[in-house]
Amino acid sequence: MTGDGTLNTPQAPADGGGELPAGAPLILDQHFDGDSLYALRATLEAHVAQAGLPEGRASDLIITVHELATNAVLHGAGAGRVRLWRQAGALHCQVSDEGRVKAGERSAGRPADQWPYEHGHGLWIARYLADRLTVRSASPGSVVTVAFDLPRDDRLPRFSLVRHARPSHVELALSGDLDQQAAQEVSTAVQALLSEHPAPRLVLDLTEVTFWDAIGIAALVTAQQRVNETSAGVMFVAGLSEEFRRRLTALSPTGFTFCDSPEHAAKQMPSPDDR
Known part of the structure; x- marks a missing residue:
């Protein structure tokens, strides 16, 4: 992902509460440089797991922060700071860069979010893996804050997959957490x-999917690729929110056909003679 120069740069940052709220207890406050990235990653793994983020989404957060910190080291001042806190049902992580060039040397016309993402894809990864993202300028560098939603106590059981044989097609109804375990079940089905x-x-009916991680996304991508490899296979993905569609489209190297509901997908399903 980080080596593909054709990937899109992020859109304007979404409002995710980039400032550290007053009174929010810090779970982690750690400086880093090029020699301490491995230690930072190990420390994050321990703290994120204790904060209640599921394993797959914990990995997504660690990957995101590692990429942002690496960008700060390679293309910023070579050092930065990570702060982690829990608030309002989400785990927030802030990565600050200590600056790259003097303010007067910045290129004219650059947007306010001066994070050095053009040499890597840390910010692109953050944009599509995190639930919310803010980027803001700070003296002397920039600050990126990502938020990853913690699972609700009332969410559905972790995962279930039910196969329905419809007159014109097979429907796989997924519910619960679309994570590593679920990915294996989807691949098998x-x-x-x-x-x-x-x-x-x-x-694929994803109406009841309540939580996801990058491995779950990969299972959907693989399913579409496998169907595309057949001579005349057809696959529709139904029941996704606009946000989930956006992320799936951005993170996938192959295209999907989306429908609002399984019923809509059934109506769109071409007859065998049309293929």
Whole structure:
């Protein structure tokens, strides 16, 4: 992901509460430089797990912060600071860069968010893995704050997958957490369908998915790629929120066909003669 120069740079940062709230107890406050990135990652792993973020999303946060810190080291002043706190049902992590060049030497016309992302994709990763993101200028550098939502106590059980044989297609209804364990179940179910039908007609119903991580996203991408490899397979993804669609589209190297609901997907399903 970080080596692909064709990836899009982030859009304007979404409001995620970049300032450290007054009275919010810090879980972690650690400076870093090029010699301490490994130690920072190890420290984050311990603190994020204790804060209640599920394993997959904990990995997403660690990857995000590591990329941002690496950008600060390689393309900033070579050092920075990470602060971590929990507030309002989310885990917030702030990465500050100690600056790159003197203020008067900045290129004219650059936006306010002067984070040095053009040499890497740390900010791009943060944009699409985090639930919220802010970027702001600070003296002498910049500050990026990401927020990762913690799971609600009332969410659905971790994961379930139910297969429905519809008249025109097979529907896989997913619910709960789309995480590493779920990814394996999705892959197994898709492989079983491909073994049964050389030209599968599949609807993935994600209406009841309540939590996801990068590995769950990868399972959806792999499913679409496997269907694309068949001679005349068709796959629709139904029930996604606009936010989930945006992330899935951004993180996937292959295209998806989205529908608002499984019923809508069934109506859009082409007949065998149309393929």
